[in-house]
Amino acid sequence: MTDTPITGGCACGAIRYASTAEPTFSLICQCRQCQRATGAGHAAALVLPADAVTVTGEVRFFDQQADSGNTVSRGFCPTCGSPMLNRNSGYPQSLYVHAATLDDPGGFRPETVVFRSAAQPWDHVDPDLT
Numbered sequence: 300m301t302d303t304p305i306t307g308g309c310a311c312g313a314i315r316y317a318s319t320a321e322p323t324f325s326l327i328c329q330c331r332q333c334q335r336a337t338g339a340g341h342a343a344a345l346v347l348p349a350d351a352v353t354v355t356g357e358v359r360f361f362d363q364q365a366d367s368g369n370t371v372s373r374g375f376c377p378t379c380g381s382p383m384l385n386r387n388s389g390y391p392q393s394l395y396v397h398a399a400t401l402d403d404p405g406g407f408r409p410e411t412v413v414f415r416s417a418a419q420p421w422d423h424v425d426p427d428l429t
């Protein structure tokens with residue numbers, strides 16, 4: 300637990316979230332679904348315990364079948380379209396938060412890179428991360 304909650308929100312401010320717990324994990328995902336969802340080369344996300352997160356505002360979810368067979372629900376702001384919070388049916392206790400939605404994204408430290416095989420040639424991430 301942390302004294303200072305982790306907070307963030309979407310571009311228009313309609314959705315805000317706060318977590319009383321520290322992230323349990325952090326990652327970069329270069330899969331094609333994350334490329335399309337973010338419009339960039341990869342998603343950068345931290346994992347928070349879902350029961351420690353309070354969300355205000357209406358998050359709309361788009362459900363997608365992942366290669367693992369799990370359902371990934373991609374949460375975004377219906378007003379400004381910002382990708383925000385994802386859920387994965389295989390990990391119902393976790394909430395995946397896009398790192399750049401944090402009020403203070405500078406402290407984000409990805410621990411791993413997944414789906415590097417799907418990376419675009421122009422998308423360079425830290426080669427030391429595995």
Ligand SMILES: [Zn+2]
Nearest residue numbers: 309311376379
């Ligand atoms: Zn918004």
Ligand SMILES: [Zn+2]
Nearest residue numbers: 328329330333
């Ligand atoms: Zn992905």
